[in-house]
Amino acid sequence: MLEIRDLSLALPARTDHSDADIIAVSNLSLRLQRGRVMGLVGESGCGKTLTAQAILRLGEHQGIRRTGGDILLDQQSIFAMDDVTLRKMRGGRVSMIFQEPMTALNPVFSIGSQMLEVIHLHLNLDAEAARQHAIRLLQDVGLDDAGHLLQQYPDSLSGGMRQRVLIAMAMSANADFIIADEPTTALDVSVQKRIIALLRNLQRQRGLGMLLVTHDFGLVAEMCDDVAVMYAGEIVETGSVEDVFDHPAHPYTRALMGCRPEINPPGTPLPVIEGNVPAPGLWAAGCRFAPRCKHADQACAGKVALHQWSRHQHQARCVHVEAAESC
Amino acid sequence: MLSVEKLNKIYHSGGLLRRGQANHAVKDVSFHIAEGETVAIVGESGSGKSSVARLVMRLLPANSGQIHWRDQEVSQLSEHHLRPLRSHIQMVFQDPFASLNPRMRIWQSVGEGLRVHRPELSRTQRRDEVAEILALCGMDAAILDRYPHQFSGGQRQRIGIARALIVRPKVLVLDEPVSALDVSVQAQILNLLQRLQSEFNLSYLFISHDLSVVRHVADRVLVMFNGNVVEQGSVEGVFSDPKDAYTQKLLAARPVAHPSERR
Numbered sequence: 388m389l390e391i392r393d394l395s396l397a398l399p400a401r402t403d404h405s406d407a408d409i410i411a412v413s414n415l416s417l418r419l420q421r422g423r424v425m426g427l428v429g430e431s432g433c434g435k436t437l438t439a440q441a442i443l444r445l446g447e448h449q450g451i452r453r454t455g456g457d458i459l460l461d462q463q464s465i466f467a468m469d470d471v472t473l474r475k476m477r478g479g480r481v482s483m484i485f486q487e488p489m490t491a492l493n494p495v496f497s498i499g500s501q502m503l504e505v506i507h508l509h510l511n512l513d514a515e516a517a518r519q520h521a522i523r524l525l526q527d528v529g530l531d532d533a534g535h536l537l538q539q540y541p542d543s544l545s546g547g548m549r550q551r552v553l554i555a556m557a558m559s560a561n562a563d564f565i566i567a568d569e570p571t572t573a574l575d576v577s578v579q580k581r582i583i584a585l586l587r588n589l590q591r592q593r594g595l596g597m598l599l600v601t602h603d604f605g606l607v608a609e610m611c612d613d614v615a616v617m618y619a620g621e622i623v624e625t626g627s628v629e630d631v632f633d634h635p636a637h638p639y640t641r642a643l644m645g646c647r648p649e650i651n652p653p654g655t656p657l658p659v660i661e662g663n664v665p666a667p668g669l670w671a672a673g674c675r676f677a678p679r680c681k682h683a684d685q686a687c688a689g690k691v692a693l694h695q696w697s698r699h700q701h702q703a704r705c706v707h708v709e710a711a712e713s714c
Numbered sequence: 715m716l717s718v719e720k721l722n723k724i725y726h727s728g729g730l731l732r733r734g735q736a737n738h739a740v741k742d743v744s745f746h747i748a749e750g751e752t753v754a755i756v757g758e759s760g761s762g763k764s765s766v767a768r769l770v771m772r773l774l775p776a777n778s779g780q781i782h783w784r785d786q787e788v789s790q791l792s793e794h795h796l797r798p799l800r801s802h803i804q805m806v807f808q809d810p811f812a813s814l815n816p817r818m819r820i821w822q823s824v825g826e827g828l829r830v831h832r833p834e835l836s837r838t839q840r841r842d843e844v845a846e847i848l849a850l851c852g853m854d855a856a857i858l859d860r861y862p863h864q865f866s867g868g869q870r871q872r873i874g875i876a877r878a879l880i881v882r883p884k885v886l887v888l889d890e891p892v893s894a895l896d897v898s899v900q901a902q903i904l905n906l907l908q909r910l911q912s913e914f915n916l917s918y919l920f921i922s923h924d925l926s927v928v929r930h931v932a933d934r935v936l937v938m939f940n941g942n943v944v945e946q947g948s949v950e951g952v953f954s955d956p957k958d959a960y961t962q963k964l965l966a967a968r969p970v971a972h973p974s975e976r977r
């Protein structure tokens with residue numbers, strides 16, 4: 388199990404003024420289990436990427452600091468890992484797939500040399516066995532003529548092919564968990580569909596635990612077992628996809644799902660959420676969504692905890708959760 | 715309002731040596747858009763939809779075919795003769811800021827078209843026009859003197875739309891106008907486009923890969939594949955009863971709206 392426990396992250400200290408921490412992710416808890424896909428959704432700037440990157444301790448070199456909480460991989464804190472263990476953990480036990488397949492591959496090295504580097508880091512194989520392994524991985528992700536592909540450079544591949552190569556690399560060491568941050572956003576619809584099908588098949592075959600960061604509810608409906616909705620650095624609702632789609636509890640979840648054109652009659656004005664996601668440092672003291680919420684009142688001024696909503700594991704962070712159900 | 719007939723575009727790669735391949739990116743494309751109507755073009759990238767947009771805008775020369783803006787055939791007009799007509803038809807891009815000068819204030823960027831099309835206006839009048847258009851697009855006059863950076867995606871798109879509307883066009887060509895936006899911001903922009911359309915009776919050529927968006931905004935739709943229009947018709951018709959095999963495939967690949975619809 389991969390467990391984020393009460394995690395808080397602060398942005399890099401600004402040189403211009405005060406030394407108070409600017410918190411961008413606060414007291415966030417999430418649990419990934421092998422064999423299950425968890426979707427992490429929310430508007431741009433909510434902190435989804437910061438959270439995803441924290442799992443591999445990737446934000447640290449940009450000055451993102453952990454100010455509280457922990458991340459446990461099978462009970463072991465990733466913050467207690469030394470450099471060697473950490474490097475083996477990345478890609479070896481937890482892999483990441485990024486939004487931009489263009490920038491995640493190095494243009495000056497062939498596909499083969501980049502894949503073999505990853506394979507040699509994690510697996511103890513001789514040169515020929517490693518090559519065979521790379522070929523098998525490429526075939527697994529639907530790339531034919533893998534032998535030839537190994538000699539090619541990223542430039543000569545389409546976006547969809549690059550993303551397949553990155554998925555193959557993410558699978559190269561039998562990691563148990565995959566963190567996918569908007570893995571298809573940069574791709575064409577038809578290519579998106581194939582990449583999603585590929586990810587889902589691999590996830591099922593290998594029993595992977597997956598965190599799928601996306602702002603696309605269609606993708607959540609398509610792929611996920613569970614979903615966590617994030618707003619202003621915290622989880623505001625979490626539960627199984629069925630529960631959250633059938634009985635969204637938090638006004639933010641409802642509003643976000645309600646904006647989708649596919650659930651509104653053609654040509655009618657779409658419901659909107661007025662205003663913007665507040666930047667870190669500008670969050671309201673009580674419920675952070677209250678300034679944009681149609682149901683907000685005095686009760687929202689105090690601190691709001693996540694609390695269990697009608698069904699098992701379905702939680703929402705809203706004092707009006709009961710009221711919201713009836714309207 | 716806008717009509718094109720048998721438009722063709724062939725790109726040549728490989729330069730002057732004639733060894734490169736000819737890519738027939740747009741093949742005999744014909745359609746028309748009536749006043750106040752929204753026509754969408756859907757298709758994968760590489761299908762030719764953005765090429766059609768650029769041909770229609772005369773940003774790209776066609777190999778053959780005709781383009782009518784209102785009643786005028788413009789496909790062969792020189793840039794000199796085209797210029798006064800350009801105010802009829804304007805374009806909105808996926809990221810309008812890619813085409814804005816980072817050192818110009820918002821009001822100057824948005825007002826640029828006025829310098830060409832209404833040179834008689836004074837600086838103050840131009841600024842007032844910009845403020846009016848920005849207000850129509852839901853932006854406060856306080857942003858007039860700001861610079862392009864530091865605007866969110868939704869604000870950028872409002873500014874992009876204001877910049878296209880400033881010369882009071884009758885037709886907007888919108889190339890993936892909401893593709894880079896969150897679903898919440900997308901809803902705001904789609905509502906804005908709808909409001910502007912009914913207020914000014916605008917015609918839209920709406921290019922998008924997102925079928926849900928197209929179904930929501932368009933009256934008619936063209937499906938492009940490999941440079942060809944493989945199917946066109948009313949949105950209800952094409953979505954409920956697609957005739958072409960490729961259209962059927964495209965519709966089947968749509969993301970589901972609810973987990974229970976998983977295939």
Ligand SMILES: Nc1ncnc2c1ncn2[C@@H]1O[C@H](COP(=O)(O)OP(=O)(O)OP(=O)(O)O)[C@@H](O)[C@H]1O
Pocket residue numbers: 398399411429430431432433434435436437438449451602666667
């Ligand atoms: N390295 C950084 N330095 C300063 N601020 C940062 C940094 N990384 C992220 N932020 C800020 O933290 C907040 C959360 O950012 P994050 O990238 O996690 O959002 P997101 O939910 O992934 O958004 P998107 O959907 O646009 O990818 C934003 O306000 C962002 O500007």
Ligand SMILES: [Mg+2]
Pocket residue numbers: 435436437568
């Ligand atoms: Mg992100």
